[in-house]
Amino acid sequence: xxxxxxxxxxxxxxxxxxxxxxxxxxxxxxxxxxxxxxxxxxxxxxxxxxxxxxxxxxxxxxxxxxxxxxxxxxxxxxxxxxxxxxxxxxxxxxxxxxxxxxxxxxxxxxxxxxxxxxxxxxxxxxxxxxxxxxxxxxxxxxxxxxxxxxxxxxxxxxxxxxxxxxxxxxxxxxxxxxxxxxxxxxxxxxxxxxxxxxxxxxxxxxxxxxxxxxxxxxxxxxxxxxxxxxxxxxxxxxxxxxxxxxxxxxxxxxxxxxxxxxxxxxxxxxxxxxxxxxxxxxxxxxxxxxxxxxxxxxxxxxxxxxxxxxxxxxxxxxxxxxxxxxxxxxxxxxxxxxxxxxxx
Numbered sequence: 558x559x560x561x562x563x564x565x566x567x568x569x570x571x572x573x574x575x576x577x578x579x580x581x582x583x584x585x586x587x588x589x590x591x592x593x594x595x596x597x598x599x600x601x602x603x604x605x606x607x608x609x610x611x612x613x614x615x616x617x618x619x620x621x622x623x624x625x626x627x628x629x630x631x632x633x634x635x636x637x638x639x640x641x642x643x644x645x646x647x648x649x650x651x652x653x654x655x656x657x658x659x660x661x662x663x664x665x666x667x668x669x670x671x672x673x674x675x676x677x678x679x680x681x682x683x684x685x686x687x688x689x690x691x692x693x694x695x696x697x698x699x700x701x702x703x704x705x706x707x708x709x710x711x712x713x714x715x716x717x718x719x720x721x722x723x724x725x726x727x728x729x730x731x732x733x734x735x736x737x738x739x740x741x742x743x744x745x746x747x748x749x750x751x752x753x754x755x756x757x758x759x760x761x762x763x764x765x766x767x768x769x770x771x772x773x774x775x776x777x778x779x780x781x782x783x784x785x786x787x788x789x790x791x792x793x794x795x796x797x798x799x800x801x802x803x804x805x806x807x808x809x810x811x812x813x814x815x816x817x818x819x820x821x822x823x824x825x826x827x828x829x830x831x832x833x834x835x836x837x838x839x840x841x842x843x844x845x846x847x848x849x850x851x852x853x854x855x856x857x858x859x860x861x862x863x864x865x866x867x868x869x870x871x872x873x874x875x876x877x878x879x880x881x882x883x884x885x886x887x888x889x890x891x892x893x894x895x896x897x898x899x900x901x
Contacts, residue, residue: 645901647896656861677846721788773874
């Protein structure tokens with residue numbers, strides 16, 4: 558099978574989280590070779606006509622979509638699968654609308670809340686967006702006991718802009734809009750405040766299978782050496798700065814005591830619900846915090862998570878006894894099944 562592996566174009570000046578897509582591309586290409594597929598790499602920029610021309614030259618049977626941003630903007634990543642839709646060219650992963658909704662964190666949180674899944678309260682975004690639902694109390698509620706908020710980019714993932722100064726302590730709701738207005742320019746133009754759940758952090762990877770999604774073994778992030786003065790957040794340094802304290806003191810674990818069985822079952826059920834209500838395809842990761850009462854709260858639904866060998870998704874594959882090529886083949890086959898259903 559001919560496979561075009563398309564990734565966002567990067568430069569020498571690109572940030573570590575953007576350049577990581579080259580590592581993902583390398584390992585996906587290796588897996589495709591192991592599976593005896595004929596594979597080609599295509600960098601994708603904002604010049605979508607050029608990308609379209611290249612794909613028409615290759616004539617792939619399917620595109621393996623690794624595009625995480627365009628022009629350094631996560632908010633534009635859905636434009637590439639939208640192009641593939643116009644070309645009626647099968648591709649892996651989630652469809653255009655799913656990628657748009659899950660990338661926009663507030664739209665995702667609104668859908669979670671409406672579906673009855675717990676997600677922390679939020680304020681914003683700034684600048685206001687007329688198409689967002691009004692932040693009614695029924696959508697914003699919980700966890701009510703917090704006096705901490707964390708400021709996040711609306712569109713950017715990979716913990717972009719998230720460090721200790723992202724936490725706001727004892728700030729009145731009326732003052733938060735002023736903070737958001739000041740921080741929006743350095744968070745790629747749009748941000749919001751989310752109630753901070755000071756508890757445990759879990760990531761659940763999900764992989765498509767022939768009979769539906771498989772929830773891979775849950776992982777918990779451990780905050781080693783974090784005292785009461787150091788916020789327990791998985792910020793940008795923890796993910797990307799290899800010379801930082803945070804990077805070396807936030808390992809993940811997959812082994813849990815028996816008393817966590819009930820909690821893990823709830824996390825797995827919520828992850829499966831996310832797959833269904835967002836119409837996810839191929840692979841995904843759902844991030845949770847669990848409060849002091851043992852209640853899980855969904856932070857984000859990532860419908861295009863990192864596939865690097867040192868990332869959480871690959872670690873969950875290993876824990877499940879699945880090889881990287883096994884996962885790549887499953888993702889390919891799910892993409893083919895999806896587009897066969899709609900007649901492509």
